[in-house]
Amino acid sequence: MKRIYTGKTKDVYELEDGNYLLKFKDDMTGENGVFDPGANTVGLVMEGAGRAGLRLTKYFFERLHERNIPTHYIDADIEQATMTVAPADVFGHGLEVICRYRAAGSFLRRYGLYAKEGQPLDAFVEVTIKDDERQDPPISKAALEMLGILTAEEYDTLERLTKEISQVVKDELAKKGIELYDIKLEFGRLKSNGEVVLIDEISGGNMRAYKDGVYVEPLELERLILGD
């Protein structure tokens, strides 16, 4: 199999049958050893982080499958820290879609003049461009369409799916007394038929979660949701 992409926290291989294999790494985004889901650099390496991320991803993708929410997920091998997925293309050079229930992170860095930390935000969806050099700028539906990154119809699908998926994750966390502040998703078009589906992963590294007012680290989140 051929490596087709090397990411910060995972690598992507193309399998003989045309499917893709995602290899989850123990690298986590952040700076100077401190985890930050919004960071653009690998900030720390934590043994078992890859497998923990995959276990959560498998769990959430299966919950989405039960609800007929389309994803690229096919299968996972926890021991190998690999996930088999249907091949999909990202929009442009990749977008991040964020759903926010409380103000934190880049939302406050941008709109701190009008928003307080932790303020409720009612499933607010925003899209940012994956562009490390330009600090992942936010982009509007109109700009995405004008620049040919996606169509207005695809944007609407992506926004609707984002709210549905985020609500599923929020409800799963709530069962364990954990509150979801925000979550970052990625979407793509299936190579087979162009359908807009959730891709990448859903793990502690993609979200901010709080329990009793205290931030829950990604590995701790996996333990709280799935047990040990």
Added chain:
Amino acid sequence: MKRIYTGKTKDVYELEDGNYLLKFKDDMTGENGVFDPGANTVGLVMEGAGRAGLRLTKYFFERLHERNIPTHYIDADIEQATMTVAPADVFGHGLEVICRYRAAGSFLRRYGLYAKEGQPLDAFVEVTIKDDERQDPPISKAALEMLGILTAEEYDTLERLTKEISQVVKDELAKKGIELYDIKLEFGRLKSNGEVVLIDEISGGNMRAYKDGVYVEPLELERLILGD
């Protein structure tokens, strides 16, 4: 009369009759002596810049008045470099509304991964928050509404007026063989009835204009449009 606001390029006074008086200064935004309409600092002082900006503003506001496009404009005194306007409140702490016909400036700084300098943009409207500390971040209609800065209806009015006003300016420049790349407008609610109207100024300092492929400086623009 009482000074109620000190801006980078103009000061605002309250008149006895309740109207406001804008005093145009010779300060221009930019850095290290180089003019930049997108800059947040006063970069240079140019004698006559205030009066030139006011002459253009008066000219454009009168053209808008002829077309029944609502503004805060009442009268201007070129010699004194002052403009009398109806009192209005800005949205939140102030917004900037940009209409783009070609890619330049902050649009490229944000979306340079997908856009080339000078690429046509079809009257693309975007709103940014006036917040020097956070580098004037762009903000979506949904976020503006959620944060209580303006209503969805006010946003639609503001977007429509922006396209109409920008087209008027674009046409005026075209008569002199000048091409408008982008223009930055400000809106407010009239204190009298809450109507959304154009406020502030329309001068060379608010736009990027090119003639025969060469950038036209603000003072030169005033000379080209109004003659000497």
